[in-house]
Amino acid sequence: MTDTKRLRIAIQKSGRLSTDCQNLFKQLGIKLNLREQKLIAHSTNMPIDILRVRHNDIPGLVMDGVCDLGIVGENELVEMQAERQRLSLPSKVNKLAKLDFGYCRLALAWPQELGLIDKNWFQDKKIATTYPAILSEYLTRENISASLVNLSGSVEVAPRAGLADAICDLVSTGATLEANGLMQGETIMESYACLIQSPTLDCSNKSALIEKLLPRLKAVKQAKESKYIMLHAPKARLKEICDLLPGTGQPTMLALAGSDEIVALHMVSQETLFWETMESLKQLGASSILVMPIEKMME
Ligand SMILES: Nc1ncnc2c1ncn2[C@@H]1O[C@H](COP(=O)(O)OP(=O)(O)OP(=O)(O)O)[C@@H](O)[C@H]1O
Ligand SMILES: O=P(O)(O)OC[C@H]1O[C@H](OP(=O)(O)OP(=O)(O)O)[C@H](O)[C@@H]1O
Numbered sequence: 001m002t003d004t005k006r007l008r009i010a011i012q013k014s015g016r017l018s019t020d021c022q023n024l025f026k027q028l029g030i031k032l033n034l035r036e037q038k039l040i041a042h043s044t045n046m047p048i049d050i051l052r053v054r055h056n057d058i059p060g061l062v063m064d065g066v067c068d069l070g071i072v073g074e075n076e077l078v079e080m081q082a083e084r085q086r087l088s089l090p091s092k093v094n095k096l097a098k099l100d101f102g103y104c105r106l107a108l109a110w111p112q113e114l115g116l117i118d119k120n121w122f123q124d125k126k127i128a129t130t131y132p133a134i135l136s137e138y139l140t141r142e143n144i145s146a147s148l149v150n151l152s153g154s155v156e157v158a159p160r161a162g163l164a165d166a167i168c169d170l171v172s173t174g175a176t177l178e179a180n181g182l183m184q185g186e187t188i189m190e191s192y193a194c195l196i197q198s199p200t201l202d203c204s205n206k207s208a209l210i211e212k213l214l215p216r217l218k219a220v221k222q223a224k225e226s227k228y229i230m231l232h233a234p235k236a237r238l239k240e241i242c243d244l245l246p247g248t249g250q251p252t253m254l255a256l257a258g259s260d261e262i263v264a265l266h267m268v269s270q271e272t273l274f275w276e277t278m279e280s281l282k283q284l285g286a287s288s289i290l291v292m293p294i295e296k297m298m299e
């Protein structure tokens with residue numbers, strides 16, 4: 001448990017999740033004085049301190065109650081939970097939210113020259129990975145007996161370097177696999193960044209602050225998933241036009257100066273307005289169709 005009255009949040013110092021975490025804090029209205037070298041950043045407008053650490057330290061810091069919250073990739077969380085259970089260390093966290101960044105998959109891959117291979121090919125092979133616990137669980141489930149080579153980075157070079165026959169690593173665009181002449185196989189796990197909370201947090205001020213931040217987080221997520229749509233529509237085709245608009249409630253209808261036949265429609269849509277829909281709207285006589293991003297949204 002932390003003795004400080006300020007909420008402590010652990011994030012990755014530099015890497016795949018750090019910029020997204022900083023942007024998220026900005027969107028949540030948390031002002032930070034972040035300087036490259038500083039490991040702790042104090043918020044200037046809320047009782048919050050940000051601890052900037054190595055990504056694989058984040059789950060442990062939250063599980064041990066050293067930090068109250070953390071933002072971590074699910075892959076790292078699951079791996080650390082398994083590792084800590086094995087060592088009989090605290091491994092519980094409360095998962096507060098799945099975030100909309102850090103998407104990647106943990107997948108098997110092998111040298112391209114082998115072509116398509118069957119799962120049985122992995123029997124008695126060596127597989128290099130940074131995530132031995134997740135991979136072992138998968139291999140046990142699939143009745144594959146393979147040996148693991150643990151590497152904390154540059155996993156993709158393992159087959160070419162003769163360290164392993166295949167790998168199990170994170171993939172997002174697939175560019176790293178391709179650059180290393182590897183073919184992507186089965187996805188073992190899909191992962192997103194998530195917000196986790198320490199189970200030992202028992203300070204009412206901190207809980208109240210978290211309760212204040214969670215609706216903001218939801219609002220930011222909702223705003224990102226929503227678009228504000230404005231268009232001009234002929235009154236005679238209103239029903240057909242509204243039927244085409246995705247996931248909207250009743251739109252706002254406004255009169256247009258100098259026109260009895262055309263009105264302006266404004267609405268919030270939770271779905272993407274595809275080009276095809278915009279073309280169909282146009283065919284029904286709609287014009288001046290604007291699709292705009294929303295910055296914040298609270299219902
Ligand atoms: N290519 C990717 N695209 C999207 N998300 C990714 C990608 N690679 C990794 N991630 C996510 O970001 C997390 C951190 O990855 P990153 O490579 O930045 O850190 P690291 O090298 O494991 O750790 P650190 O440098 O902090 O010690 C991963 O565990 C995963 O959840
Ligand atoms: O499918 P891609 O888009 O190519 O991304 C996959 C790569 O990204 C991550 O590494 P990262 O680039 O973060 O480098 P690191 O090994 O130094 O952490 C991951 O470990 C892969 O190597």
Ligand SMILES: [Mg+2]
Nearest residue numbers: 015016153170
């Ligand atoms: Mg990495």
